[in-house]
Amino acid sequence: MLNVVHVTHEAVQKIGGIGAVLEGLITCPEYAEAVHRTILLCPLFSRDGDVDSRLGPEGEVLYSSLDGRTNHALGDLFRFVQQKYHVELVYGRRMMRDPLTGTIERPEVVLIDVSRAAPEHVNGLKFKLYERFGIVSTRYEGSWEYEQWVRLAEPGLAAIRAILGSGVGHPGCIIVAHEFMGLPTALAAKLHPEWNMRTVYHAHEVPTVRKIVEEHAGHDTMFYRVLDRGMAEGKHLPDIFGDYSGYFRHALAEASRHLDVTLAVSELVAKELRFLSPAMADSNIRVAYNGIPAYENAGEEAAESKARLQEYAETLLGERPDYVFTHVTRMTPSKGLWRDLAVMKYIEDDFRRNELTAVLFVLSTEIGGPRRGEDVRHMERWWDWPVAHREAMPDLTGGEALYYSGVQSFNARSRNCKVVFINQFGFDRASCGERMPREMRFWDIRKGSDVEFGQSIYEPFGIAQIEALSFGSLCVMSSACGCAGFVCQVAGRGGTPNVIAGDYAAYRPYPDTIERYLKITREEREAFEEETASRIAAEVLRRLPRSKLEKAAYVRRGYELADQMSWSAVAEKFILPAFREISAGSAGQAAGAA
Numbered sequence: 001m002l003n004v005v006h007v008t009h010e011a012v013q014k015i016g017g018i019g020a021v022l023e024g025l026i027t028c029p030e031y032a033e034a035v036h037r038t039i040l041l042c043p044l045f046s047r048d049g050d051v052d053s054r055l056g057p058e059g060e061v062l063y064s065s066l067d068g069r070t071n072h073a074l075g076d077l078f079r080f081v082q083q084k085y086h087v088e089l090v091y092g093r094r095m096m097r098d099p100l101t102g103t104i105e106r107p108e109v110v111l112i113d114v115s116r117a118a119p120e121h122v123n124g125l126k127f128k129l130y131e132r133f134g135i136v137s138t139r140y141e142g143s144w145e146y147e148q149w150v151r152l153a154e155p156g157l158a159a160i161r162a163i164l165g166s167g168v169g170h171p172g173c174i175i176v177a178h179e180f181m182g183l184p185t186a187l188a189a190k191l192h193p194e195w196n197m198r199t200v201y202h203a204h205e206v207p208t209v210r211k212i213v214e215e216h217a218g219h220d221t222m223f224y225r226v227l228d229r230g231m232a233e234g235k236h237l238p239d240i241f242g243d244y245s246g247y248f249r250h251a252l253a254e255a256s257r258h259l260d261v262t263l264a265v266s267e268l269v270a271k272e273l274r275f276l277s278p279a280m281a282d283s284n285i286r287v288a289y290n291g292i293p294a295y296e297n298a299g300e301e302a303a304e305s306k307a308r309l310q311e312y313a314e315t316l317l318g319e320r321p322d323y324v325f326t327h328v329t330r331m332t333p334s335k336g337l338w339r340d341l342a343v344m345k346y347i348e349d350d351f352r353r354n355e356l357t358a359v360l361f362v363l364s365t366e367i368g369g370p371r372r373g374e375d376v377r378h379m380e381r382w383w384d385w386p387v388a389h390r391e392a393m394p395d396l397t398g399g400e401a402l403y404y405s406g407v408q409s410f411n412a413r414s415r416n417c418k419v420v421f422i423n424q425f426g427f428d429r430a431s432c433g434e435r436m437p438r439e440m441r442f443w444d445i446r447k448g449s450d451v452e453f454g455q456s457i458y459e460p461f462g463i464a465q466i467e468a469l470s471f472g473s474l475c476v477m478s479s480a481c482g483c484a485g486f487v488c489q490v491a492g493r494g495g496t497p498n499v500i501a502g503d504y505a506a507y508r509p510y511p512d513t514i515e516r517y518l519k520i521t522r523e524e525r526e527a528f529e530e531e532t533a534s535r536i537a538a539e540v541l542r543r544l545p546r547s548k549l550e551k552a553a554y555v556r557r558g559y560e561l562a563d564q565m566s567w568s569a570v571a572e573k574f575i576l577p578a579f580r581e582i583s584a585g586s587a588g589q590a591a592g593a594a
Contacts, residue, residue: 001036003173007182011042028567058095077162085155088113114151140248153188172196201256207249218520257283266482288574291567305448346537370425472555
C-alpha cells in the first residue's frame with residue numbers, strides 16, 4: 001500500500017482545476033484501494049476564523065497550535081517541528097465528496113503557518129537548492145508566492161515524517177508536487193534519499209508557456225505553430241523567446257527534471273515541457289491525463305436539468321429557449337471567452353432563419369470567493385442582475401466589465417440567442433437570487449446543457465469542457481485543450497459527434513517560418529478566429545440533436561466516452577502505475593513512455 005502526500009494550494013478548498021483533480025482522484029475506488037494514507041500539505045494562508053473552520057465544512061481539526069488544541073498523540077513531535085522551524089501547525093482531516101456518486105473520503109491535512117519561519121533554515125535550504133539544482137532564490141525573494149512555498153518545504157517534510165514515522169524500516173511516501181507550488185518540497189525531499197521519499201511533479205500546466213500565450217497578440221494561433229516549427233528545427237524555448245530564468249515559476253518547472261517522474265496532464269503539456277530546454281527534453285516525462293465524471297443512464301436527469309435551466313431563462317428573459325448553451329470557467333484571458341460570442345453570432349443568424357431560440361449561460365467570475373447573498377438580492381432587485389450589470393462592486397470587477405461589454409454588444413444585435421453572464425460562484429437560489437428555481441443545483445448547469453463551450457487559448461487539459469459528456473452535451477473546445485488528445489485516443493481517429501475541437505492554431509501565413517509566426521498581429525489573429533468560429537458554428541448547427549431520439553444517442557455515446565476517461569480509468573492506467581514504478585525504484589525504466 002502506498003502513502004501519498006499531495007503538496008497543493010487547494011488542500012482545504014476546491015478553487016479550480018487542481019481541486020477538481022484531487023477530488024476526482026482521491027474519491028475514486030482504484031486510488032482508495034491502492035493508497036493506504038493520503039496527506040494534503042499546504043501553507044496556512046490565513047489565521048482568521050476559529051479552530052473548527054480551518055479544514056473546511058465537515059473538516060476535523062485534531063491538532064492546532066494556533067488554537068490551543070494540542071492534546072494529540074503526535075503533539076510532542078509536532079511541537080518539535082514548531083520550535084525548530086518557528087512555525088505554527090494545524091493537523092486533521094477534511095471531507096471530500098464526489099458530487100455525483102456521493103463517495104466520501106477523509107484525507108489527512110497538514111497546514112503550516114510559515115509567516116515567521118526561522119530564516120536560518122530557509123536560507124540554508126535556498127543555498128542547497130542553488131548548489132544542487134541551480135535555483136537562484138535571491139532573484140525571487142521579492143515574491144511572497146515563491147517565498148512561502150520554499151518556507152513550507154522543510155517543516156512540511158518534518159511534519160510528514162512525524163506522521164508516517166522516520167525510524168529504520170519506516171514505510172516512506174510519495175511526494176506529489178502539484179504545479180510549481182509543490183516543487184520546493186519535492187526538491188527538498190530529493191536532498192535526503194535516506195528518508196525513502198519518492199518525488200512526482202504533477203504538471204497541470206507549463207507556466208512559461210501560459211505566460212507567452214496570454215501575453216503575445218497571436219495567442220495559441222502563434223505559439224503552437226512556433227512550437228512545432230521550433231522542435232522540428234532542434235530549437236528550444238530560450239532560442240526563440242529568450243531567457244525566462246528570472247521568472248521563478250519557469251525556474252522551478254525546469255528543475256522538475258531532478259524528480260523521479262513528471263506526470264503531464266496531456267500530450268501538449270509533455271511537449272511544452274520538453275521544449276523548455278535540452279535537459280528537460282531528456283527528462284522522465286509521462287502523460288497522465290486528468291479524469292472526468294462518468295454517469296450512466298443520465299438521459300432523464302439531463303432532461304430534468306434542462307427544463308430547470310429553460311425555466312430560469314424564461315424568468316430572466318421572458319421567453320423559454322429551445323436550446324441551452326453553457327460555459328463554466330474561471331475568468332482569465334486564457335479561457336478565450338470572446339470566441340464563444342463569435343460562434344454565437346453565426347448560430348444567431350441560422351436560428352433567426354429557422355425560428356429557433358437559445359440562451360448561453362456563462363458562469364464565471366474574477367473574484368476569489370462568492371458574493372454575499374444579500375448583495376446578490378440587492379443587485380437582482382435594483383438593476384435586474386444577472387441580465388444587467390453595473391461596473392462597481394459588489395457587481396462587475398475590471399475584467400468582468402471588459403467581458404460584459406462584449407455580452408452587451410452581442411445581445412443588442414441578436415434576437416433569437418441571448419447571453420446571460422452570471423459572475424457568481426455557485427449555481428443555486430442561495431447564491432444566485434430568488435429568480436432561480438428553488439430545485440436548481442450546481443450540477444444542473446452541467447446536466448442540462450445542450451452545448452458546453454471551452455475554446456481556450458491555453459488549456460493544459462480542460463476538465464470543465466467535457467464534464468457534461470455523460471449527459472449528452474455537445475462539447476466545443478479548441479485545439480489548445482489537452483483533453484482533445486484524450487478524446488482522440490479514446491474515440492479513435494474518426495472522432496466522435498459529441499466533441500468539436502476548433503483548430504485556432506491552423507493559421508498558415510507565408511512564409512512558413514518561426515519569424516513570420518512571431519509577427520502575427522492581433523488583427524491577423526482575430527480575422528482567423530472569425531473564420532474558425534464560422535466553421536465551428538456550422539458544425540454545432542449540423543450536430544445539434546433535433547429530437548429526443550437524437551439526444552438519447554448523444555447521452556449513450558457520451559457515457560461510453562466518459563467511462564473510458566473516468567478517474568477510475570485514469571488512476572488505473574496512468575497514475576497508479578507511475579506511483580508503483582517509482583516506489584519500486586524503476587522510474588528510469590519507464591522514462592520512454594509518452
